[in-house]
Amino acid sequence: MSASLSLSSGQSEQGAALCGAISGEERETVEDCAVVVSRENILFPRDRPLKRRTISMQVRRLFCLCCLFMLGVCLTSLYMRKETHFFNAKTKPKSVPVTVVTMNDLDNMLNYKARSAVQTQTDWKAPIMWEGIWEPLDYDRIHTDNKTSVALTVFAVGRYLEAYLETFLVSAEKHFMIGLPVMYYVFTERPDDVPQIDLAPHRYLRVIRVERHSRWQDISMMRMKTISELIDSEMKYLFSHVFCFDVDQRFMGRFGSEALGESVALLHAHYYKLPKNRFTYDRNPKSKAYMEIGDYYYHAAIFGGSWESVKAIADACLASIIEDKQNDVEALWHDESHLNKYFWIHKPSKLLSPEYCWDMSLNRKDIFVTRLIWAPKDYNRLRVPKEETAANKSTAHL
Ligand code: UDP
Numbered sequence: 001m002s003a004s005l006s007l008s009s010g011q012s013e014q015g016a017a018l019c020g021a022i023s024g025e026e027r028e029t030v031e032d033c034a035v036v037v038s039r040e041n042i043l044f045p046r047d048r049p050l051k052r053r054t055i056s057m058q059v060r061r062l063f064c065l066c067c068l069f070m071l072g073v074c075l076t077s078l079y080m081r082k083e084t085h086f087f088n089a090k091t092k093p094k095s096v097p098v099t100v101v102t103m104n105d106l107d108n109m110l111n112y113k114a115r116s117a118v119q120t121q122t123d124w125k126a127p128i129m130w131e132g133i134w135e136p137l138d139y140d141r142i143h144t145d146n147k148t149s150v151a152l153t154v155f156a157v158g159r160y161l162e163a164y165l166e167t168f169l170v171s172a173e174k175h176f177m178i179g180l181p182v183m184y185y186v187f188t189e190r191p192d193d194v195p196q197i198d199l200a201p202h203r204y205l206r207v208i209r210v211e212r213h214s215r216w217q218d219i220s221m222m223r224m225k226t227i228s229e230l231i232d233s234e235m236k237y238l239f240s241h242v243f244c245f246d247v248d249q250r251f252m253g254r255f256g257s258e259a260l261g262e263s264v265a266l267l268h269a270h271y272y273k274l275p276k277n278r279f280t281y282d283r284n285p286k287s288k289a290y291m292e293i294g295d296y297y298y299h300a301a302i303f304g305g306s307w308e309s310v311k312a313i314a315d316a317c318l319a320s321i322i323e324d325k326q327n328d329v330e331a332l333w334h335d336e337s338h339l340n341k342y343f344w345i346h347k348p349s350k351l352l353s354p355e356y357c358w359d360m361s362l363n364r365k366d367i368f369v370t371r372l373i374w375a376p377k378d379y380n381r382l383r384v385p386k387e388e389t390a391a392n393k394s395t396a397h398l
Pocket residue numbers: 154155156157158159160161216219220245246247248301377382383384
């Protein structure tokens with residue numbers, strides 16, 4: 001361009017030649033310059049159209065650059081959005097770990113080593129529930145999700161009704177399976193005398209009249225018959241689990257969903273530390289409860305499980321009890337002897353430590369929590385007196 005500006009009017013041909021020697025964009029500019037020269041407008045003509053052309057090209061370039069830039073911005077933002085979504089989708093499980101725990105997993109999550117001084121697992125890998133090895137919230141969440149519901153059976157016949165029932169029920173409302181639907185099935189020969197208890201939502205009480213057996217041993221043993229019949233006629237339609245309790249006890253601490261299992265037995269507070277040869281199994285070979293050796297000594301004050309398991313337990317024990325009666329024998333500890341035999345043959349899937357039924361007169365070194373305690377025994381006053389059994393049985397209460 002500076003060459004063009006130096007041309008004079010007599011130098012138009014030279015200018016054209018010069019233009020021809022220049023190539024590309026500059027050539028175009030110089031050709032313009034030749035046109036201007038031919039119109040003899042050489043003093044100041046060339047720089048104006050050249051300048052305009054140059055500016056318009058610069059504007060075009062700038063426009064193209066802007067378009068390219070905008071396109072780049074759009075593509076980058078689209079890419080980033082896609083990547084961000086992908087990134088989030090990929091990393092979400094890492095940042096918020098979701099552990100899917102099922103009912104079957106619950107007992108596998110126990111911390112068996114948390115209690116070194118006591119046995120926390122049986123030979124057949126059933127857990128023994130001691131304070132410290134389980135996490136209450138895991139059990140509660142899974143059982144709530146699975147809509148677990150529990151039937152509790154308790155017998156209060158004769159003087160046991162006034163002596164124990166109210167304390168048992170009131171304390172159960174504070175500690176037994178809190179958060180789950182519960183029905184208390186109270187069996188008595190005097191339904192009208194069952195105390196009124198305040199019940200939390202989703203907790204119910206049903207009183208069922210039963211015959212009063214003349215012997216306390218039969219009151220205790222024939223519970224198996226009543227439990228089996230009621231599971232069949234009602235409980236199995238309403239409840240996933242059944243727990244059977246003696247009435248002469250008081251809840252003191254959490255007795256929750258961790259205690260539920262397929263079939264649940266309780267370690268007897270007086271025997272869990274003793275060597276096996278001191279277990280008081282029935283040693284009479286004539287009884288169906290007879291056994292020489294066993295795993296543990298279980299306490300019949302509490303047993304439970306799925307309704308199917310509890311029905312099987314009750315049916316088997318009842319059949320043995322009836323067979324013994326036919327053979328005119330009675331097992332040493334009545335239903336408890338038959339229960340021990342049953343659990344020797346059919347291993348329970350879960351054992352409750354004696355925390356779940358503790359005798360406060362014992363040394364409590366291993367017992368960090370007392371969940372349920374024995375009420376004071378007063379057999380002489382409370383059990384059916386001998387002379388009463390001979391009298392009119394149907395009116396023989398209190
Ligand atoms: N039972 C009852 N009335 C009686 C005897 C027994 O209601 O006259 C019931 C009651 O639920 C009691 C259970 O049967 O808890 C077992 O009897 P007990 O508690 O006397 O036996 P132990 O625990 O002393 O072996």
